[in-house]
Amino acid sequence: xxxxxxxxxxxxxxxxxxxxxxxxxxxxxxxxxxxxxxxxxxxxxxxxxxxxxxxxxxxxxxxxxxxxxxxxxxxxxxxxxxxxxxxxxxxxxxxxxxxxxxxxxxxxxxxxxxxxxxxxxxxxxxxxxxxxxxxxxxxxxxxxxxxxxxxxxxxxxxxxxxxxxxxxxxxxxxxxxxxxxxxxxxxxxxxxxxxxxxxxxxxxxxxxxxxxxxxxxxxxxxxxxxxxxxxxxxxxxxxxxxxxxxxxxxxxxxxxxxxxxxxxxxxxxxxxxxxxxxxxxxxxxxxxxxxxxxxxxxxxxxxxxxxxxxxxxxxxxxxxxxxxxxxxxxxxxxxxxxxxxxxxxxxxxxxxxxxxxxxxxxxxxxxxxxxxxxxxxxxxxxxxxxxxxxxxxxxxxxxxxxxxxxxxxxxxxxxxxxxxxxxxxxxxxxxxxxxxxxxxxxxxxxxxxxxxxxxxxxxxxxxxxxxxxxxxxxxxxxxxxxxxxxxxxxxxxxxxxxxxxxxxxxxxxxxxxxxxxxxxxxxxxxxxxxxxxxxxxxxxxxxxxxxxxxxxxxxxxxxxxxxxxxxx
Ligand code: TEU
Ligand code: CA
Numbered sequence: 001x002x003x004x005x006x007x008x009x010x011x012x013x014x015x016x017x018x019x020x021x022x023x024x025x026x027x028x029x030x031x032x033x034x035x036x037x038x039x040x041x042x043x044x045x046x047x048x049x050x051x052x053x054x055x056x057x058x059x060x061x062x063x064x065x066x067x068x069x070x071x072x073x074x075x076x077x078x079x080x081x082x083x084x085x086x087x088x089x090x091x092x093x094x095x096x097x098x099x100x101x102x103x104x105x106x107x108x109x110x111x112x113x114x115x116x117x118x119x120x121x122x123x124x125x126x127x128x129x130x131x132x133x134x135x136x137x138x139x140x141x142x143x144x145x146x147x148x149x150x151x152x153x154x155x156x157x158x159x160x161x162x163x164x165x166x167x168x169x170x171x172x173x174x175x176x177x178x179x180x181x182x183x184x185x186x187x188x189x190x191x192x193x194x195x196x197x198x199x200x201x202x203x204x205x206x207x208x209x210x211x212x213x214x215x216x217x218x219x220x221x222x223x224x225x226x227x228x229x230x231x232x233x234x235x236x237x238x239x240x241x242x243x244x245x246x247x248x249x250x251x252x253x254x255x256x257x258x259x260x261x262x263x264x265x266x267x268x269x270x271x272x273x274x275x276x277x278x279x280x281x282x283x284x285x286x287x288x289x290x291x292x293x294x295x296x297x298x299x300x301x302x303x304x305x306x307x308x309x310x311x312x313x314x315x316x317x318x319x320x321x322x323x324x325x326x327x328x329x330x331x332x333x334x335x336x337x338x339x340x341x342x343x344x345x346x347x348x349x350x351x352x353x354x355x356x357x358x359x360x361x362x363x364x365x366x367x368x369x370x371x372x373x374x375x376x377x378x379x380x381x382x383x384x385x386x387x388x389x390x391x392x393x394x395x396x397x398x399x400x401x402x403x404x405x406x407x408x409x410x411x412x413x414x415x416x417x418x419x420x421x422x423x424x425x426x427x428x429x430x431x432x433x434x435x436x437x438x439x440x441x442x443x444x445x446x447x448x449x450x451x452x453x454x455x456x457x458x459x460x461x462x463x464x465x466x467x468x469x470x471x472x473x474x475x476x477x478x479x480x481x482x483x484x485x486x487x488x489x490x491x492x493x494x495x496x497x498x499x500x501x502x503x504x505x506x507x508x509x510x511x512x513x514x515x516x517x518x519x520x521x522x523x524x525x526x527x528x529x530x531x532x533x534x535x536x537x538x539x540x541x542x543x544x545x546x547x548x549x550x551x552x553x554x555x556x557x558x559x560x561x562x563x564x565x566x567x568x
Contacts, residue, residue, distance in 0.1 A: 001485065001509070001510060003485070003489050005278075005330075006489075007284075007330070008049070009050070009259040009284060009285065009330075009372060010330050010372060010488065010489070011049075011482075011488050012048070012049035012050045012097070012372060013046075013047065013048045013049055013050070013367070013372075013373055013375065013478055013481070014048065014049075014050045014051075014052055014261075014332075014372060014373065014374040014375065015043060015046060015048040015050070015051050015052070015375050015377065016051075016052045016054070016337055016338070016374060016375065016376045016377060017036060017043075017051055017052070017053050017054070017377050018031075018054050018338045018376070018377055018428075018429060019031050019032065019033070019036060019053060019054060019056055019078055020054075020064060020065070020429070020448065021377075021429050021430065021431050021432055021442070021448075021449070022035060022036055022039065022377060022432050022442075023035030023036055023038060023039050023432065023434070023442060024442055024443035024444075024447070025038060027443065027444045027445050028077075028443075028445075029443050029445050029446050029447045029448050030077055030443075030447075030448050031078075031431075031432075031442070031443075032077065032078045032079050032083075033056065033074070033078050033079035033080075033083035033084060033086075033087050034079060034083055036087060037083070037086055037087050037090055040087075040090045040091060040094060040096075041094075042460065043091075043094075043096065044094040044095075044096065045475065046380060046474065046475060046478065047475055047478035047479055047482070048096065048375070048478065049095070049096060049097060050096065050097045050098070050099060050198065050259075051091060051096055051097070051098050051099070052099050052101070052201050052261070052374070053098060053099070053100055053101065054101055054338055055068065055101045055103055056074055056075060056078040056079075056084070056100075057069075057070060057071055057072075057073060057074065057075060057103075058070035058073040058074070058075050058076075059075055059108060060108055060110050060170065061075075061077075062108070062168050062170035062171065062397065063146065063167060063168055063170075063171060063397055064338075064395075064396070064429075065101075066101075066103050066167070066171070066203065067106070067107070067108035067109075067110075067167075067168070067170050067171045068103055068107055068108050068111065069107070069108040069110040069111045069112075070111065070112075071188045071191075072188060072191050072192075084195075085195070088195065088196055088197065092196070097198035097199075097259075098197050098198055099197065099198055099199040099200055099201055099259065099261065100192055100197050100199075100200055100201070101200070101201050101203055102189065102200040102201065102202045102203060102205075103203040103204075104174060104185045104202075104203070104205075104208065105166070105173060105174065105203060105204040105205065105207045105208050106165065106166070106167060106171040106172055106173045106174055106204075107171070107172065107174060108170060108171065109169070109170045109171070109172055110170070113125050113128045113129075113184075114128070114129060114172050116128075117129050117131075118156055118158055118159060118163070119158070119159075120159060121133070121159050121161070127175055127178045127180075128174060128175055128178060128180070128181050129163055129164070129172050129173065129174060129175055130163060130164035130172075130173055130175050130210060130212070131159070131161045131162065131163050131164075132153065132161060132162040132163075132164075132214075133160070133161050134155065134160045134161055134162065135160070138153075138162075139153045139162050139164075139214060140214050140215065140216045140217070141153075141216075141217070142164065142166070142217075142230070143166075143230040144165055144166060144167065144168070144169075145166060145167055145398065146167045146168040146171070146397050146398055146401050147165075147168065147169065147401060147405075148401050148404040148405050148408065149405065149408075150405060152164055152165055152166055153165075154169040154172075164210070166204075166207055166230075166234060167204075168397055168401070173207075173210070174208070175210075176208045176209055176210075176239070176243055177209075177210070177212055177239070182243065182246065182247075182250075185247075186247065186250045186251045189247075189251045190251060190254075193251070193255045193258055197258075198257065198258055198259060199255075199258040199259035199260055199261070199284075200258075200260050200261075201260075201261045201262075201263065202260060202261070202262040202263060202283070203263055204263055204265060205244070205262045205263060205264065206234070206235035206237075206240065206262070206263075206264040206265060206266055206267055207231075207234045207235060207237070207265070207266070208237065208240065208243060209237025209238060209239040209240040209242075209243060210237055211237060211238055217230075217233055229266070231265045231266035231289075232266045233266070234265075234266055235264065235265065235266030235267050235271075236266075241274055241275075241280070241282060244262075244275065244282040244283060245280065245281055245282050247282075248281045248282050248283070249281065252283075253281070259284050259285070260283040260284050260285070261283075261284065261285045261286065261287060261332060261374075262275060262283050262285070262286045262287075263286075263287055264286045264287070264288055264289075265288075265289050266289075267286075267288055268290070269288075269290070269320055269321055269324045272286060272288070272321075272324050272325075272329065272331075273324065273325075273328055273329050276325075276329040276330065277328050277329050278328070278329070284330070285330055285331065285332050285372060286331075286332065287332045287334060287374065288321070290317055290321070291314075291317055291318065291321075291335070292340055294309045294310075294313060294314055294317065295308055295309030295346070296423070300415065300416070300419055301402055301406070301416065301419065301423075302419055302420065302422070302423030302424070303415075303419040303422075303423075304419065304422040304423065309347070310500075311499070311500055311501060311503065311520050311521075312497060312498055312499070312500060314347075314503075314520075315494060315497055315503055316497065318333070318369065319492075319494045319497070321371075322369065322370055322371070322492045325370075325371070326370075326491070326492075330371070330372065331370075331371035331372070332371050332372045332373070332374055333366055333369050333371035333372070333373050333374070334366070334373070334374040334375075334376070335347050335362055335365075335366060335379075336376045336379055336428055337374070337376045337428070338376070338425065338428060338429060339425050340425070340428060341385050341422060341423055341424065341425075341427040341428055342378075342379070342383055342384050342385045342427055342428050343362050343376070343379050344358060344359050344362065344379070344382050344383065344384050345384045345385035345387075345422070345427065346385075346422075347362055348361065348362050348560065349522060349560065350384035350385065354522055354559060354560055355382055355384065355458075356382060356468075356469070356470060357544055357545060357558070357559060357560035357561065357562075358559075358560040359379075359381075359382030359470040360382075360470055360473045360544035360560075360562055361518050361519070361520070361544060361560045361561070361562040362379075363375075363379075363380070363470065363473060363474050363477055364477060364516065364518060364542070364544060364562040364564070365503070365516075365518060365562075367477045367478065367480075367481050367487070368481070368487050368505075368507065368514070368516045368564065369492065370488075370489075370490065370491070370492040370507065375474075376428060377432060378428075378432050378433065380470060380471055380474040381433060381458060381459065381460060381463055381469075381470055381471055382458060382470040383428075383430075383432075383433060383452065383458060384452065384454060384458070385421065385422070385427035385428075386426070386427055386430045386450065386452045387421035387422075387427065388417075388420070388421065388424070388426065388450075389417065389421070390417075391403055391413075391417060393426075393449075393450055394420070394424065394426050395426055395429070395448065395449050396424065396425045396426045396429065398424075398425055399420055399424050399425070399426060402416070403416060426449060429449060430449055430450065430451060430452045431443070431447050431449070431451045432460075433451070433452065433454075433455035433458055433459040433460065434459060434460050434461060435455075435459050435460065435461040435462075436455060436456050436457070436459055436461070436462065439451055440452075440455040440459060441459070441460075441461070468546070473544060476542070477542065480541065480542055480564070484512070484514060484541075484566070485509055485512070486507045486508060486509035486512045486513060486514055487507055487514060489509055490506075490507035490508050490509035490512070490513070490514070491507065491508050491509070492505055492506075492507055493505060493506050493508070495530040495532075495533075496530065499527075500521075501519060501520055501521035501523065501525050502517065502518065502519055502520070502525060502527050502557070503516075503517075503518040503520055504516070504517050504518075504529075504530060506533070506567070512566075513536075513566075513567040514541075514564060514565065514566055514567060515529070515533060515536075515538070515563075515564070515565040515567055516562075516563070516564050517529075517555070517557070517562075517563045517565075518561075518562050518563075519557040519558065519559065519560055519561045519562070520560070521559060521560070522559045522560070523559060524556060524557070524558060524559065525556070525557045526554070526555070526556050526557075527554075527555045527556075527557055528553055528554055528555070529553040529555065533567065534553055536567040536568060537567070537568040538565040538566075538567065538568075539565060539566040539568060540563065540564070540565055541564050541565065541566050542562075542563070542564035543561070543562070543563055543564075544560075544561060544562040544563075545558050545561050548561075548563065
């Protein structure tokens, strides 16, 4: 069977490890590399082929490592370069590849470059960052995602100037317009690629190019052109693709086996192929935020829509993004990560009677769509949101700064805490649940963030032994995907687009085809298999439940039931 544009990274399953919360080995309550190394057999048992590791570099941890003070040094909290070498060797010896996080939209304000840059206006590193001399008056407003005033310009008395920071004021943005900065970044990428890593996940990369004529963005323009969200303005930098092409020419083409996945906030599907079309010589894959916008109300910050998300809207979005890459490029698919709440609590149902089947259904969806799936550590167990009730329990600056921002505006903080129980990032950053012991087997003492008390019954040890667990279902489905190539390369076709509870689609590769039927509801749902398929024979090859009510083409689906049929 000839597969056009066959690539290892289209066939693999990605497993994201958030090292701070994965496994602590030295009892300081913070996950680390020796802890991760001690769990490599577990990761191998999942059948995944690529690990994405969140940042482990030297960092004052203002934003959990996304504020880097030295790109070529491992944070002592996580371990040493020797630990890193052992991790890489351990993964490779198990046939698993590793990509590192490349955080170059900004550095830490404790990075040597910024320490120099802020010393004087004629310091050789001055133009490594974006500065606005105060005598020119206040710079045109730019929004910061992590700032108590939402202001992305920080005044620095040392040189009577403002510097730009889209994220916190301890994350000054690098000036990519400066060729020296780009050269430094390419050098650093080669440092890690020469160590044998298999590629990078590129952090907030759609933001790196700035329009340095610093145009005013009026409230009207922000609303009409950028959906009242600065991320849609920040992703329109004039030289973004010129820099990504240069990165490809200067670095990536020299490492043909390395893969790149860009995090591209603020883009629409019409822009996607500009990043990943092979002829553009830029990047391999991207992940977008459009799916993550579903289910939120227009009011408040990350306030859930009381009616939840609409399945027809969900199906329409993932079908449109499938079509973007149907002929060219290749997509990724995810439902959660370290910036989002737990996929079970967001897209499934974490109530006791539904959490196991809905975890399995979401796993089925991610492993049967035509895109490389990215799983976040713990979602294979069906871990849920911790839903803190007290602001004191939060550790994430996005939540803490937004709390102060709203407090300063006398907003309803109780409502904010309620909303954060649904949308906060810390919901997915609680310690990995290895077993039912006091600290879930993650650490022996006070973890940096509280353990979810449901670890008493939701943990790896219990699920290993339970053939019906989400964990063993995950392992089964990863293997099933490898055994049925149409689940990787097959064309995707959706049916019954308007059905409010059922998501049905086929994957077809030459003569082989598979039908996937998913009940995204708490209800028993009578469902007729689409007429166009009635001439086919149906062989059930996967069911996340132990029974199926079926008369010919008439099915009665159990809540959150997920079925896969081989079509003959
Ligand atoms: O995230 C970029 C980004 O756009 C996120 O801030 C996102 O909008 C937000 O978290 C959603 O709530 C990357 C990293 O993934 C994130 O962890 C970092 O905080 C951020 O960049 C800054 O490096
Ligand atoms: Ca530790």
